[in-house]
Amino acid sequence: MRAIGIVSGQNGWEQALSTASPEGRSTLSDVATLAGVSLATASKALRGQPRVGPATRERVLQAAQQLAYQPNHAAQSLVLGRSRTIGLITSDLQGRFSTPILVGAEDALGRHSTSVLLSNARGDADLEREHVQTLLSRNVDGLIVVNAETNPRPSLALSSPVPVVYAYAPSTDAEDASVTCDNRGAGRLAVEHLLALGRRRIALIGGARSYAASRDRAAGARQALKAAGLAPCGSVRFGDWSEAWGRQAMQHLLEEDAEVDAVVCQSDQIARGCLDVLHFAGRRVPEDVAVIGHDNWDVIAEGTQPGLTSIDNECEQIGRRAAAMLVEAMGGAAHHGVELVPCRLVPRGSTAPA
Amino acid sequence: MRAIGIVSGQNGWEQALSTASPEGRSTLSDVATLAGVSLATASKALRGQPRVGPATRERVLQAAQQLAYQPNHAAQSLVLGRSRTIGLITSDLQGRFSTPILVGAEDALGRHSTSVLLSNARGDADLEREHVQTLLSRNVDGLIVVNAETNPRPSLALSSPVPVVYAYAPSTDAEDASVTCDNRGAGRLAVEHLLALGRRRIALIGGARSYAASRDRAAGARQALKAAGLAPCGSVRFGDWSEAWGRQAMQHLLEEDAEVDAVVCQSDQIARGCLDVLHFAGRRVPEDVAVIGHDNWDVIAEGTQPGLTSIDNECEQIGRRAAAMLVEAMGGAAHHGVELVPCRLVPRGSTAPA
DNA sequence: CTGAAAGCGCTTACAG
DNA sequence: CTGAAAGCGCTTACAG
Incomplete structure (x- = not known):
């Protein structure tokens, strides 16, 4: 590992050639030798620390580059803690x-x-x-x-x-x-978007009730409705996050209150199921009923016709x-x-x- | 860090109390001291190396446990390379x-x-x-x-x-x-599955041609058809991996050869688009036309009605x-x-x- | 079976 | 500005 056969202490190249270990990576000590400085100085130069002369620093940097020096992470980690x-x-x-x-x-x-x-x-x-x-x-x-x-x-x-x-x-x-x-915020966001589009009969289809996300989004949605002097259209039901649940819940909703003009779904999968039922029932989306999903999952939101408005969790x-x-x-x-x-x-x- | 105020050299607990640094993790040296052995012996005992007496080893293990000793990974890494x-x-x-x-x-x-x-x-x-x-x-x-x-x-x-x-x-x-x-294998797998179900007019909808996956799957499918003395039903087209492409390609296929009784799609998204067109055209799946996707992407494969047969890339x-x-x-x-x-x-x- | 010592590659007071 | 030396925590010949 040590230099062998150095011809001239100042000859960088020959040193590089002779110092470099045949296989292994070069070490700080190789760099120091090549630059003709001590370990301490080489270290300081490389780490950009003060008390090093500009010319010296340059020499060390060159040497490091020449040897493709990479500090040994384990050693640094050990000493630096x-x-x-x-x-x-x-x-x-x-x-x-x-x-x-x-x-x-x-x-x-x-x-x-x-x-x-x-x-x-x-x-x-x-x-x-x-x-x-x-x-x-x-x-x-x-x-x-x-x-x-x-x-x-x-x-x-x-x-x-x-x-x-x-x-x-x-x-x-x-x-x-x-x-x-911010799941509550997400619930508000969805409702406010629909309100801004002039919808008033806004229904909610929840995900799985055991999820805080589900309850929080519903709370946010209710809050926004209340602020507009409204209540959810039809019952708010919870189920799971699936397309099948979306289909089922939308079916219920249609039977319960045919006048619904917007649906907030707590997942894109639910929304997709919901869309299928609406299509089948002959409701136009978004003209008759606007639908909004959640998760902004491209494979779903961009796969549907029309594309699905959604909420991204960022x-x-x-x-x-x-x-x-x-x-x-x-x-x-x-x-x-x-x-x-x-x-x-x-x-x-x-x-x-x- | 060193032991202070040891009352009895053999009293493990007191040593543990006094040796343990107030904050930091205990080191091998702490373990060795507590066990009353040298660093070398402690190391060997912990690493399960031979030349250590069973009683000694036990003592070291105990000490390590007592101190909740965790070897310093950086140190090990440095020395072991x-x-x-x-x-x-x-x-x-x-x-x-x-x-x-x-x-x-x-x-x-x-x-x-x-x-x-x-x-x-x-x-x-x-x-x-x-x-x-x-x-x-x-x-x-x-x-x-x-x-x-x-x-x-x-x-x-x-x-x-x-x-x-x-x-x-x-x-x-x-x-x-x-x-x-094994994309070729996947192509064969799909076709052989359909053949086994008695289908003979098997169409292929490709993904994006620039993907080796697409070409390889098509090659495998063709090979399996050929082995059964068949050729693909209708033209084999390539497009992209989307639902929209699936819809478009299936539309073409239906216009081209209404007798198609099975479709191999190179992605689940394509298959989903394909299913929608078939439903719209009044074809029953799987009775009239069997459809198979690729990727086994649960959100799609389990979202469709009926569920989508698919191929998992493992x-x-x-x-x-x-x-x-x-x-x-x-x-x-x-x-x-x-x-x-x-x-x-x-x-x-x-x-x-x- | 056990331990003193060297060394892994690096950083950092400290002294010049 | 520069360098000799100690030390980070561990492992492993090597000698007892």
Whole structure:
């Protein structure tokens, strides 16, 4: 590994040739030798620290470039006590919410040259605990915990001082930092959009009642209706998030109150089922009945005819915020409580003004 | 950090209390002190290496447990030269293929206590290169490169000896190791399923021609038809992967040959569009026309009425295989060439025998 | 069976 | 401005 056969102490190239190990990566020591400086100076130069002469620094930089030097991450991590790595634990990667959160977080963290170590707990609390231990033993600088539902979840309650941010599912512990979407706001958004289009007989088809998302969206929708002096058209029913449920609920609605002129569905799948029933019943969308979904899931929202107006949960933004909050917490400025990221209405043909 | 105020050298608890640093994690040295052995012995005991007495080992294990000792990963990584970490680079995390591959890989690797460092190149070749460099500087033991299409992609052509496995999109370099799905097999599978149900006038609706997946599936389908002495019913057209294209192509088909009794669609979205047209045209599915999709995308395949028979690419299995191949390569047994994971037919109502 | 010592590659007071 | 030295936490020949 050490230089062999150096002809001239000043001859960079020959040194480079002789110093470079046949296979392995070059080390800081190789760089220092090539630049003709000490380890300490090479390190300072590379890290952009003050007390180094400009010419010296330049020489070191050149040498590093010549050797394609890459600092050994493990060594840096060991001495600095920080790994520039965070752990991201998902309850479930399969659903369509975790991935965009992951994408947003990875993107935001990348700009801080922080990498993401991924663990999938697959909905298993024991596995989650194990993964947390693994990540901790890998000296992660922080943790992001992603769950696929907005139902609050128990805190990790770490004894270690590693900061944690909960994304999508907030922690039940108000001391913890959480980011999720504003489901009440989403409910309001949907109703206000329909009101603005002149609809007055607005019905609601809920998702699964066991989901906070479902109850919160319904509460927001009711609130907006009330503010306009209205009540939901027909009964508000909860079921699940499926197309089949959308068909069933819309059927009920039609039997109950044929005058309905708009339907707020709590998922795009529900909306799709709802659309099918309306078509079959001969109602024109959006002329007779406007329909709005939720999730802005392109495969559905752009597959229907007309396209489906929907509400986007902005999951990528949630991931981005979670990352930003974690970075701040790692810097010592911890957040507490639940931060809400607003949802976004995406208008398409199913509610377009006639 | 060192023990202070030890009353009795043999009193484990008091030592534990006094040795434990107020905040930080305990180190191997803490464990050794508590167990009354040297660093070397503690290390050997913990790593399950031979030359340690059983009683001594027990004492060390106890001490480690008592102190909730977790080895410092950076230190181990530095000295062992292996990080027990692999890098996984995706071209795109948003699509629905990358995620299951990721899940499969993470799962398989986890069983080897190897963690996954995730990078999302977002379809940007420069970003990909950067990420590769970052991952390499983090001493990953291997790399999995995931692309969202099965079109062959350029090799990373690493100069470093880190093993690489390409998943979904195979590398163009036959020296590299790749895993992807058997699209020709999938084409055959679809046709053979329909033949077995007695269909003879089988049409094909292709996806986007620029995709190898599309051409390969068509080739497989043609091959199976030929083997039965048949040719595709009507023209085989390519378009894109959308519902709209499915509608359009099915319309053409109906005009061209009204006798068609089965349609192989190269995506579930295409199949969905195809189903809508058939319903509208008054054809019963599956009685008059059987329809088969591809991707087994539950939101579509289980949303239609009847449910859509489809073909699953087994992406999770692809991820699992990629991980297994990488582990073998890290162990010195490198793979070469492209391995195909068979697709799986998932029968549902749209092809069910009457 | 056990332990003292060197070393992995780097950073950072500290002294010049 | 520059460098010798200690140290991060661990593992592994090597000598007892």
